[in-house]
Amino acid sequence: MKKLTSLAIAGLLLSASTSFAAGELHIYNWGNYTSPDLIKKFEKQYDVKVTLDTYDSNESMMAKVKAGGSGYDIVVPSDYAVDIMKKDGLLEATEPNKMENFKNMKPEMVNLYYDEGRHYTVPWQIGITSLSVDTGVYKGDIDTWAVIFNPPAELKGRINVLDDMVSVIHAAEHYKGFKLCTSDKAELKQINELLLAAKPAWRTFSYDGITLLQSKDVDASIIWDGAAYRARANRATLKFGFPKEGVEGFVDNVAVLKGAKNMENAKLFQNFIMDPENAAMISNFATYSNGITGSEKFLDKDLGASAELKRPADFKVQFSPPCSAEVIELYNKIWTNLRK
Structure with missing residues (x-):
């Protein structure tokens, strides 16, 4: 191989750096989840034109x-979708753990089951699936899944349940003290009976707990913490519960598709959102927590102090791997029976 002079090498390095500090980046994210100001800042900082398309579920995104x-x-x-996509060879190992801003990632976010050591992904937003209740209607204990599965008289007929099989069954498993994704037939029989007994007290199955709570169509709902914060903005008597039986947590993550055309710009974006100020821009728009240390000081005052995002110190949050195909088949039978 022909040797290069130091000047030539410097020229090549400069050329390489400018090539990925300009161009395009194509993002596919959940709807109403991306701060326009964040995108404008990234575009200006790196001279990259960003296009954004949206989806409404992990499943529709993965199918595409x-x-x-x-x-x-x-x-x-x-x-769980990261776990599936990794196993299917759909994601690029971009090694966020070697990026400049990785030092800002909260330690508890580094070694989660779906990306041990963070070789593929960077946290976007973090949340929990719990419940919100109008305390003007019901003044009892809301820190329990009994509100949903053994509801008090005040809330009967006034409850929304997520139209989400796994989330609802996992909540029932927490309430019963079973492990998530249980394959025990006797336990699943109890889950089935619990759901069927509770169903007459439920009014709706919907993902849109925000609208239903704000319109006062319901007085309680299974809901995500960020969504509960938004709902409370127009119904001050709403309170977010932290069930003593535990809840399931979720982390949405920025991942790069295998063989992405704009690979270096995608890596730049992963590093960009690990900056505390940029992570806070995401949270201020989407109203969920993020996984970046130091972002707290950049959060909107109301969001940073919100009861929904400030969890009790001893509160149990579980990040659960996907259930097996066999368990999902049993879940489907329970859910089909419930939704008749």
Whole structure:
């Protein structure tokens, strides 16, 4: 190989750095989840034109990616979806743990089951699935899943449940003290009976707990913490519960698709959102927590002090791997029976 002079090497390095500090980046994220100001800042800082498309579920995103030719560089899968996409060879190992801003990631976010050591992903937003209750209607204990599965008289017929099989069954498993994704037939029989007994007290199955609570169509709902914060903005008597039986947590993550056309810009974006000020921009828009140390001082005052995002010190949050195919088949039978 022909030797290069130091001047020539410097020229090549400069050329390489400018090539990925300009160009395009194509992002595929959940709807109403991306701060326009964050995108403008990234575009200006790196001279990169960003395009954004949105989806409404991990499953629809994965189906599009698996079909091939999506043209996206970045997707934002939830924890279990990262696990699936890694195993299917759909994600690039971009090594965020070697990036400049990785030092800002909270230690508890580094070694989660779906990306041990953070070789593929960077946290976007973090939340829990719990419940919100109008304390003007019901003044009892809301820190229990009994509100949903053995509801008091005041709330009967006034409850919304997520139209989400796994989230609802996992909540029931927490309430019963079973492990998540239980395959025990006797335990699943109890879950089935619990759900069927509770169903007459529920009014709706919907993902849109925010609208239902704000319109006062319901007085209680299974809901995510960030969504509960938004709902309370127009219904001050709402309170977010922290069930003593425990809840399931979720982490949505910025991942880069295998063979992404704009690979270096995608890596830049992963590093960019590990900056505390930028992570706070995401949270201020989407109203969830993030995994970046130091972002707290940049949060909007109301959000940073919100009861929804400030969890009790001893509160139990579980990040659960995907259930096996066999368990999902049993879940499907329970859910089909419930939704008749």
